[in-house]
Structure formats: structure tokens, C-alpha cells
Amino acid sequence: MESIPYKIYLSENELPQAWYNLRADMINKPAPLLNPATLKPMTAEELAPVFCKELIEQELDDTTPFIPIPQEIRDFYKMYRPSPLVRAYCLEKALDTPAKIYYKFEGGNTSGSHKLNSAIAQAYYAKKQGLKGVTTETGAGQWGTALAMACGYLGLDCHVFMVKCSYEQKPFRREVMRTYGATVTPSPSNTTAVGRKILEEFPDTSGSLGCAISEAVEAATTQEGYRYVLGSVLNQVLLHQSIIGLESKTALDKYGVVPDIIIGCAGGGSNLGGLIAPFMGQKLRNEADYRFIAVEPASCPSFTRGKFAYDFCDTGMVCPLAKMYTLGSGFIPSANHAGGLRYHGMSSTLSQLYHDGYLEATSVKQTDVFKAAELFARVEGTLPAPESSHAIRVAIDEALRCKETGEEKTILFGLTGTGYFDMVAYEKFHDGLMTDYVPTDEDIQASLSELPKVDL
């Protein structure tokens, strides 16, 4: 066997031809989205005013295992994919661990994260449908940037509602979106009815993803020729993100490497769901076994402290209900620098897998995350995003456990993005001003008590 390089690059013709639809291999399928008015499963017709047609088909399809990637999307992917799979030799050396650590690096494009994988797909289907534009929300700003890039490329109008605290902490993110021609509005805003209502009730709110979603959905459904697109949580997003896992597996297979543990940060689940997809498929088909670990912030612990139940996807309660691990749609996490992990719920697919015991979850505190981020930056070079650093933290912890036990485990984690726009957070960390807020049981009980009552 050839020795393993620092970076494994696949060639352009090894770019996957099809996305992998994990749901096709699940015995217990993720529960359907429900119409909030009727509490019946949403039909394609009911979803059509909000979402693009072909994306609805992908959203509802839980039987087709492979969905071909259109050539136009593959051409766009070639601008930044296949992304490198990196052997973290320097991190292994710094930790003095017998573990072998790999990471799939998705931050090598201007959006700074994996979000572009689904952004270009969603923008492509919107364009194909003849729409004028799309609306969306963004937290950390990575999804918004990705969508702005995709829309700029295809000539689609792009309107982004950006969670207010991110908008203020990351003014430069806004300028990147503007460079790609997008309109960016801080959320909650006065431009929508739901925004005005939230502002009346909580004038000092720093916003939340759930609230920005409500505004973006309203903006899409009240304008001719617009639809709403979303960067996480939905099945279609996990489908598009499966390209992360597919490439990772092809790269590892080339060198005969089989991971023991696969680790991803989890906000809405887009990265984790994409990274684990083909490996989880093998596990579901009893072809192989892996440990999967979802890592979430202690400040927003939907898997580890939430409830598996139907809930609203947004604060304004205008979206369909999804069955998922949730902290309640009214849960507003404290200011945390991993803006991309501040969502109250979790992908239905991942929630079902977690519920069925295929997936573990753990939560980590912010300062521990930044300690890991700084170590990683110094030895591996790349400055990681706070979100990604949650996975780094647990990968390091697992590698240190191997050091104690002497086990030579192979660890794969997702390095979802870079931290260039997170320097305010790094500054707080350097200056010792970073806090570790963890919600109390009462906080969580309060928001969970507002869950909608659904009997199926």
C-alpha cells in the first residue's frame, strides 16, 4: 500500500455522479413534515408555494438511493471540489497519540464552508423552474454567503435575512454577500409581518435562526417568482451534502483506510448528515460498523437535552412541523460564537437515527472548543470555524483516549469551514472574555412546554 500523503485529492472525474439518499436505506424512515393547520403530512402541492418543485420531490423521496447530480451542478462543483481529505499528521504528533486522524476539509471555497454544496443545487433548481429569486436566512453567515455565490453565478436574485447578532458581529460577511450581489437584512426586521411581531414582543432580541426562517419564508411566499431555500435541517440538504461523505469514502478506500469513529459538528445536521451518509448506509445495511458522534454546543444541546417530538421549524410558526430532537421553537440560545450551531432543532433523518441508536451525541463548552481550535490552527495551519471546532474538540479527546489505552483507532472528522470571519470570537478567547453559558433545566423545560400537541 502506497504511503498516505498529507492531503488526498481525488481527480475531477472521481467527483461523485449522484448524491446518496440515506433515507432509502433506513428501516424507520424519518417522520413526514406536517401541515401546521391540519396536522396531516404535507403534500407536494402544499409545499409548492414555499419550495422549488424538484427540491420538494427530493424532500419527499425516501426510497431512491441515488439521485443523479445534474451536469451544470457538477461543473460548478469542479470549481472547488473534490475537496481534500487531510491526514492530520501534525495534530497526531502534537497529541503524541497512536490514533490516526483524518479530516475532510470543506472550507477551501470563498463561502468558507460546506454550505456551497447545497446552495448551488438549490439555486440551480430554482433557476430551472424559471424563478426570479430566492430568500433565505443565515446565522453565522456561511449559508448566506454560499447562496449569494451560487445565485451570483446563475444570475438569480438573492435575499438573505441574517440573524441580528451575526449581522452585527460579522459586518464583513455582509460585504462578501454584497460582492456576490445579494441583499442582506438583519433579522428580526420591520420588512415582514412576523419580524414586526417578534420585535414588538422582544424589542431587544439578538435574533435567532428560527425567527429569521419565518421572515424568509414570508418574504418568499408574498413575492411573485420567489421561493424559500434553507441551508440545513431538510432532507434535501442532507442529500446534497452526501457529496462530503461520498468523496471521503472514495479517498479512504483508495488507501484501504477504514475509520473507526466518524465525528461531525451538529447544528441542523447538514454537515454531519452529509459526512456520515455512505458510512451510515453501510451500517444500516449491516455491511460495516462505525461509531458516529454528533457534537453540539452545550449552549444549544438539542440532541443531548432536547425531546424527540414534532415541533415548529421556526419561531414564527409559519413553517411545517418536523419530528426531531428539539429544545422548543421558542428556545433562544445565549450568544455563542458558533452561530451555525444555534438552531433549536435537528434534522429529522439524524433525529430518527439517533433515536434508533445508530448515532451518539455529546455536547462541549465554548472555551474548550476554542482551546482545541487554537491548537489545531497552530499545528495544522488552517484556522477553523468555531462550528467545525466542536468536531475538532471531540476528535482530540478521542485521540487522547487512544493515547491512554494505546489503541490505534482511525478517526475521521468534518472540518466544515474556516474562521476568517470569526475573529471577534477568537479575540474574546485570547483576552479571557469568553463565557460558557449552559441553559438550566428550567430554561429547557420552559421552551419544551410550548411544543405543539400532535397525535398521529
Place this chain on the structure above:
Amino acid sequence: MESIPYKIYLSENELPQAWYNLRADMINKPAPLLNPATLKPMTAEELAPVFCKELIEQELDDTTPFIPIPQEIRDFYKMYRPSPLVRAYCLEKALDTPAKIYYKFEGGNTSGSHKLNSAIAQAYYAKKQGLKGVTTETGAGQWGTALAMACGYLGLDCHVFMVKCSYEQKPFRREVMRTYGATVTPSPSNTTAVGRKILEEFPDTSGSLGCAISEAVEAATTQEGYRYVLGSVLNQVLLHQSIIGLESKTALDKYGVVPDIIIGCAGGGSNLGGLIAPFMGQKLRNEADYRFIAVEPASCPSFTRGKFAYDFCDTGMVCPLAKMYTLGSGFIPSANHAGGLRYHGMSSTLSQLYHDGYLEATSVKQTDVFKAAELFARVEGTLPAPESSHAIRVAIDEALRCKETGEEKTILFGLTGTGYFDMVAYEKFHDGLMTDYVPTDEDIQASLSELPKVDL
């Protein structure tokens, strides 16, 4: 011949084994550095208090064509090299040009630019010499970040004097450097004699590279166990940066592609000198011919409006004299967002080549540069640094000329870095607030009148 992919990646074992020393093939060698006190060529002994020993050898060696890259440096290079050579298919399509455009992308590492290529080399030799640390200056912050990364990796102390206007415009750059453990001081500062002197004379100065160099040299020579390192201008830097051109040539050769025009932005010359090195070597040996174009900002036009003469490398006049195209060491360019191109002089090697007619030069205005940057970002995805965008501007102009004439020229340019830390500049551009300052002939004459008098 295989069809050319969007990105040509070399494998790890195609990483160059040696740097190429362009001076070995020059008939008219670049003029030696002079001792400012004696006006005699600086000896290795005289340079020893300022620079590291092995770097001085590299600086003075104008006969050895290939200098092996130590294994430790090659190992570090593997973290981010070989860097991709990209075929700009999308840009070609957007311009509707018959030209074939390639760019070597050096921004895929956390320092955001090619500067890391020389930073790790200089830090390595400092470490090997047993030094405690190094000092340097930084303009745009890319060199400082690169040096901080290299020193963080090797465990060396790193003290960066950052040009004040960049320090203020780019606070996040400072935090990246701190993440890697560096100390960052805005220049001019009160921490050095030369800084205090400059502040007394010009209390409102926004600083300059020349002035930050003076401070860094003073800080290095007045502390035990420190030396000064520099990210551009010097021969040793061009030597290390030759890896850009060597990889580019290997990648092009693989596909039988021969460039007609090679374009690079030019501040002190590190990127341009590195990119063109092996191609210029062929031209000097009469083995091939290429057009080489240096692109500088109209606000700091050392090639196009400067004088080929001995001058101080720094404002404080503590450094050796170099023979180069210069605007005078007292020339302070107006605020321009390409902080990395605000140096009053130019590499001696490139200056000699320009003087001897091997190299063309042109200057471009800031708003034209940002128009090119925005177009490039939208169609090629990557958000370019303002410095790099100077080369993009001229590459686009040449490609548009091909459209007029129908010529299918092959254009290669250096995409030296990303613009994530330049969003203030992009914001000004979006808001129509960007200015195009060009110095008057009187401005330039005034600073040129202060050139030191040297008769050799």
C-alpha cells in the same frame, strides 16, 4: 492530450526538491546591497547582526542555480502545497474570449497568500541557528500572518510591526496573528527610537512599510537572540517564492501548455519574482520566450514612474542600500487598499531584469482593480485580495484584447491571495466611496530628490 481539468493538482512527490535561484542565469547580476555608512557592498559579517546566517548565504549567492529545500520545510509545505493551478474556464466564458487563462492560486492557506512559502523557510533557518525569535513588519498583514504561522509551528517568538493604517483597517488580522502566538505592534510606535523619531516628525502618519521595517530592524538588533526577517524585496525571498513558478511550470508541462503572457502584481516583487522565475530562466538562457508583465498600483508606481538607483529600503535609513526602481524612501503612498503593494521600492533582481528589457510593467487604478475583483469573484468563486486583483485586471484586459484580435493567447497570472480581510475595501467599492489617487510628478520628484548619492 488529456483534457485540462478546472484545477491541476500536483501530487506530493511532485513538490519541488530545490528552489531555483534566478540570479544564477542572469548576465547582468542584481547590484549588491551597500553598507549605508561605507557605501561598500555589505559583507556576510556586516549582515550577520540583522539577518540569519544561512539566509545571508542565500542572499549573496548569485551563482548556484538550485538550492535544495530542507526536508523540514518540505514537510511544512505539504500542509498546503502543491497549490492548485486553475484553468479559468468560467472567466473565459464570461469574457467571451478565445484566450486561455490560468492562475496559480496561493491563497488556500490560512495566511491567505503566498507569503507562507518564504515565512517557513526564514523561520526554519532562524530556529536552526538557535535564535529565540524574529521581528518583522507587515503591511496588508499577510506576511505577518504567514510568519506568525511559521513561528507558531516551530515554537519561535514572533514580533510583528504592522503598518498603522492596516492595523486599524484590519483588526482581525491582528487576531489571526495572536492565534498563532505573535505579538503585534502598530507602526510607527513608541517602542523604538526610530518609531519615536518618525512620530515626532509626522504625528498623524498612517505609517508605511519602509517605516515599519526600520522599527523591526531596530527591535531585532537591540535584543539578544533575535534577527530580522522580511517578506519581500530581498533575493532570498524571491528564491523561496520560486516554488510558485516551479510548480506552475510542472503543471503546465504535464498538459503541454506553454503560456504566452505571464502576469503578476508587484509590490516588493516576491510573488512576481517567484511566479516568473523558471520561465524567466528559460528566457535568459534563450530557450524560450515569454511576455512578462508586472502590475503595480497607480498610487505607488515604482517601476513605471520611479528611478533605477541606489536607495534606502526603509524610511529610517537604518537598512542597507539596494539598487532598485524606487520612488524614494520618503515616498508615502496615499491610503490604498492594496496594502501589500505600498512599498516605495522593488526587488533588485526584478529591477535589473526590467532595466534590461526582460520584463514589462504597467500600473492600474484602484477602482478598475475592484471591478475586476468583483467580476472574478462572481464567476470564478474565489474572493481575491486587492493585491492579486491587480494581476486579474491586466489578465482580463489582455484576454479582452485577444477577443478583439481573435488571438488564442495563453495567459498565466498569479492569484496571490484571498480578500477575506479586505472587506472594508470591498464595502467602499460597493458604496461608491473608493478613490483613485495618483501621485503628481511633483510628489514623486520631491521624494526622488532625497535619494542618497552613490558613486560606484
